[in-house]
Amino acid sequence: MNKAVFLDRDGVITKEPPYYAHRIDQLKLIPKSAEAIRLLNKNGFKVIIVSNQSGVARGYYQEKDIETYNMAMKKKLKEKNAHIDAIYYCPHYSEATIEKYKIDCECRKPKPGMLKQAEKDLNLDLKYSFLIGDKMSDIEAGYKAGCKTILVLTGQGNDELKKISEMDIKPNYILRDLYTAVQTINRSNKNKENNKNCKRDDGR
Ligand SMILES: [Mg+2]
Numbered sequence: 001m002n003k004a005v006f007l008d009r010d011g012v013i014t015k016e017p018p019y020y021a022h023r024i025d026q027l028k029l030i031p032k033s034a035e036a037i038r039l040l041n042k043n044g045f046k047v048i049i050v051s052n053q054s055g056v057a058r059g060y061y062q063e064k065d066i067e068t069y070n071m072a073m074k075k076k077l078k079e080k081n082a083h084i085d086a087i088y089y090c091p092h093y094s095e096a097t098i099e100k101y102k103i104d105c106e107c108r109k110p111k112p113g114m115l116k117q118a119e120k121d122l123n124l125d126l127k128y129s130f131l132i133g134d135k136m137s138d139i140e141a142g143y144k145a146g147c148k149t150i151l152v153l154t155g156q157g158n159d160e161l162k163k164i165s166e167m168d169i170k171p172n173y174i175l176r177d178l179y180t181a182v183q184t185i186n187r188s189n190k191n192k193e194n195n196k197n198c199k200r201d202d203g204r
């Protein structure tokens with residue numbers, strides 16, 4: 001089984017604002033996000049993007065725009081040797097103006113549908129997996145899927161902090177950005193491995 005790190009896209013890997021980014025001229029990587037993803041690759045995590053894209057349901061852009069944007073993002077990451085293993089997005093919204101996407105679906109975060117789908121597709125062990133997001137709806141989806149969760153303060157993270165006190169679900173960590181989050185994941189993983197390698201001293 002594989003361990004994964006689920007990443008929200010907007011405000012975690014790429015800069016937000018602009019909100020509802022979908023044109024390539026709006027695409028900017030957050031500093032050190034490529035380095036962070038490269039570290040996850042190196043440490044054996046599947047890197048999986050899970051992104052709400054209700055801009056489609058709202059009529060702001062189309063699914064093919066998401067695909068073009070994601071392709072450009074992957075190319076930018078690849079130039080820095082960072083690899084994304086899979087991308088899931090939810091184009092739905094229950095209040096949609098575009099009829100086709102007006103669904104109260106199972107994939108829109110805070111529901112864990114995209115994570116559950118990835119669990120099947122990539123043979124994941126969710127309890128050894130993490131979710132990193134800049135909104136509490138990301139954190140809730142990760143929590144419901146049984147992952148450890150990290151709220152980052154890039155994107156909408158700082159504003160989301162205000163909500164935390166009134167939420168039942170809290171992130172396991174609150175950290176500055178994706179790179180810091182990945183350092184924390186690697187540290188906690190190393191500690192686990194060191195414990196595994198410990199010799200048991202039975203006192204004889
Ligand atoms: Mg976000």
Ligand SMILES: [Zn+2]
Nearest residue numbers: 090092105107
């Ligand atoms: Zn959906």
